Amino acid sequence: xxxxxxxxxxxxxxxxxxxxxxxxxxxxxxxxxxxxxxxxxxxxxxxxxxxxxxxxxxxxxxxxxxxxxxxxxxxxxxxxxxxxxxxxxxxxxxxxxxxxxxxxxxxxxxxxxxxxxxxxxxxxxxxxxxxxxxxxxxxxxxxxxxxxxxxxxxxxxxxxxxxxxxxxxxxxxxxxxxxxxxxxxxxxxxxxxxxxxxxxxxxxxxxxxxxxxxxxxxxxxxxxxxxxxxxxxxxxxxxxxxxxxxxxxxxxxxxxxxxxxxxxxxxxxxxxxxxxxxx
Amino acid sequence: xxxxxxxxxxxxxxxxxxxxxxxxxxxxxxxxxxxxxxxxxxxxxxxxxxxxxxxxxxxxxxxxxxxxxxxxxxxxxxxxxxxxxxxxxxxxxxxxxxxxxxxxxxxxxxxxxxxxxxxxxxxxxxxxxxxxxxxxxxxxxxxxxxxxxxxxxxxxxxxxxxxxxxxxxxxxxxxxxxxxxxxxxxxxxxxxxxxxxxxxxxxxxx
Numbered sequence: 001x002x003x004x005x006x007x008x009x010x011x012x013x014x015x016x017x018x019x020x021x022x023x024x025x026x027x028x029x030x031x032x033x034x035x036x037x038x039x040x041x042x043x044x045x046x047x048x049x050x051x052x053x054x055x056x057x058x059x060x061x062x063x064x065x066x067x068x069x070x071x072x073x074x075x076x077x078x079x080x081x082x083x084x085x086x087x088x089x090x091x092x093x094x095x096x097x098x099x100x101x102x103x104x105x106x107x108x109x110x111x112x113x114x115x116x117x118x119x120x121x122x123x124x125x126x127x128x129x130x131x132x133x134x135x136x137x138x139x140x141x142x143x144x145x146x147x148x149x150x151x152x153x154x155x156x157x158x159x160x161x162x163x164x165x166x167x168x169x170x171x172x173x174x175x176x177x178x179x180x181x182x183x184x185x186x187x188x189x190x191x192x193x194x195x196x197x198x199x200x201x202x203x204x205x206x207x208x209x210x211x212x213x214x215x216x217x218x219x220x221x222x223x224x225x226x227x228x229x230x231x232x233x234x235x236x237x238x239x240x241x242x243x244x245x246x247x248x249x250x251x252x253x254x255x256x257x258x259x260x261x262x263x264x265x266x267x268x269x270x271x272x273x274x275x276x277x278x279x
Numbered sequence: 280x281x282x283x284x285x286x287x288x289x290x291x292x293x294x295x296x297x298x299x300x301x302x303x304x305x306x307x308x309x310x311x312x313x314x315x316x317x318x319x320x321x322x323x324x325x326x327x328x329x330x331x332x333x334x335x336x337x338x339x340x341x342x343x344x345x346x347x348x349x350x351x352x353x354x355x356x357x358x359x360x361x362x363x364x365x366x367x368x369x370x371x372x373x374x375x376x377x378x379x380x381x382x383x384x385x386x387x388x389x390x391x392x393x394x395x396x397x398x399x400x401x402x403x404x405x406x407x408x409x410x411x412x413x414x415x416x417x418x419x420x421x422x423x424x425x426x427x428x429x430x431x432x433x434x435x436x437x438x439x440x441x442x443x444x445x446x447x448x449x450x451x452x453x454x455x456x457x458x459x460x461x462x463x464x465x466x467x468x469x470x471x472x473x474x475x476x477x478x479x480x481x482x483x484x485x
Contacts, residue, residue, distance in 0.1 A: 057460075147423075230381045232478045233457040240456035241448055248447025257400060257408050263353045263441045263451060264406045264431050 051243045052164040052177045060169035064235050067171045071217075079217040093137040095215050099148060100129045100136025101208070105190050109151035113159045115252070121146050150249065153190065154183025158250040167239060175242040308399045311407040311430045314438045316396045318344050318428075319411060323393040334383045341382065346431055346439035347375045350451050353441075355475075356459040361468050366476065373479045378454075380483065394426055405432040 054060060083091070103126035110119030125141040125148065132140045142148065157179050158164065165178025176184070188194055193205050231237040318340060325336035341347070351374035352359045362370065394411040401407045406429070413424040429442035429449070442451040461478055462471030 231457065232475075232482055233460050236457040236460035237453060240453040244448040244452060245446055257402055260402065260429075260449070261353075261452065261455075262406075263349060263429065264403070 051240075051247065052167045054167040054239065056166060056168065060167065061235050063169045063171050064238070067169065067174060068234075070171060075213060075217050076221060079214050079221060082214040083218050083221075091215065091218060093134075094211060096129070096133070096139050097136040098208070098212050098215055100126060100133070100139075102150075103129075105187060106149070106151045108190055109153055109156045112153075112156045113151065115151075118149060118151075118252070121149070122151075149252070152183055153186035154180035155250045157183050157186075167243065169235075169239075175238065177243075177246075180246070306401050308401045308407045308409075308430075311401075311409050311432070311438060312396050312399045314430060315409040315411065315428050315440075318440070319394050319396065326393065337382050338379055341375075341379050344440050345378075346441050347371070347378060349431065349439075349441055350378070350454075351375070353451055354454045354458045355462070355472070356455050358459065358462050358468070358472060362472050363469055366469065366472050370472070370476055370479075373476060373483065376483055377479050397425075405434075406430075407432065 086094070103122055107119055107122040107126070110116070110122050125139075125146050128141040128144065128146070129136045129139055132138075139148070154176075162179050164180070168176050168178060168181060170176075173181075173184075193201055193208075227237065227241075228234050322336065322340060325332045328336075348371055351371050354374065355362060392413045392415045394413055397410045397412050399407055399409045409428040409430055411426045411428065413422070413426065415422045415424070424445060427444045427449075428440055429444070429451075430438050431441045432438050442449050444450065444452075458475055461475045462468075465471040465474030
């Protein structure tokens, strides 16, 4: 097995999670599309590995179809246009700017989770990138060894011990769990701009939402096409990507291998192999 | 429903108990690291080459190091106990072709970055996670990407790769999610397995 292929697959899968997040995350600009993703499930199947169940699979599949239709016919064409209109360096700068704008929300959730060191990193990144990074279009903080990370209120609820609830899929809003959906509502409430209803604030809010969607979707055009092309069941594949990555995101990357499902428990399989070899 | 045991009260209690009983919960496994280092050395030799070399190389490594039969059975989930001998004879070669195709297609757009082993954790004496890291320049989309390898040690000591993951996502788990879903949505049991076999065939024929 090629490590290179695996690396690509997982880079692509990470991207898939971001797309799944497009919904609320990008409508508000509060959820980091690059770092997005985390819970788990599989209908009658998915409680293994700590992943959320999918008891509403039939409805979720219908909503997923609508979500993909809108993605194919609206967001992807718009993202291709954005790619043509804005050079790569500009797109990268905008992505960093939008990420920097999410820092206050990330900081609040760092603190709510008791992650004071990460909160300090978030605050330091915001100040450094805002002052020395042209308002966030550059990321000098990363070069100083302060990497970006993501938090949202859904993750905070998870850290507080709130159960994930079932997996959900809504058109436009994308995949989630009951917990993450409530978290998204909380995340929106943390955005000060949401309470300002002047014409200029409305323009700023809508512009941020639109640019966040395009900025997140554009780099994922090819990876998502590939994942879709390779999938036997695109819905199930996406659900697994989302839930696995979301789980890691909640754990802040502190990977635990304790709850991996057993692949090694087919002792009879060894015997089968041995019998087969004898034959 | 299992929820984030990392943070649940029960999880904390169990973790504390485990620590008290076993001060060192997991160990590095040097032989497994050496095994994966060997695989990566072989992979690194061709991933920077042309597309055909990468396609051939990955197929060769899959044949040589990946326990495809074990993964194919895991991918069936609970239905692995229901598959008939005739279905298994048809399913396993199809799975091998399908899995290879997934990896090969992924390679076509991959520019190629080498990896190096950074450590390991043993879940048990026969189930080891080996960590590796992409050697990429700062700023690369693959910089700091950690790729994990799940290694199975057979009773005779022979090692094989049974899963690989990155960014928290494991390939075999993702495949199992798809396969179980297809089987369940097509009547379950042997009927559902027949449907899965048809789906894999259709995918390979595209």
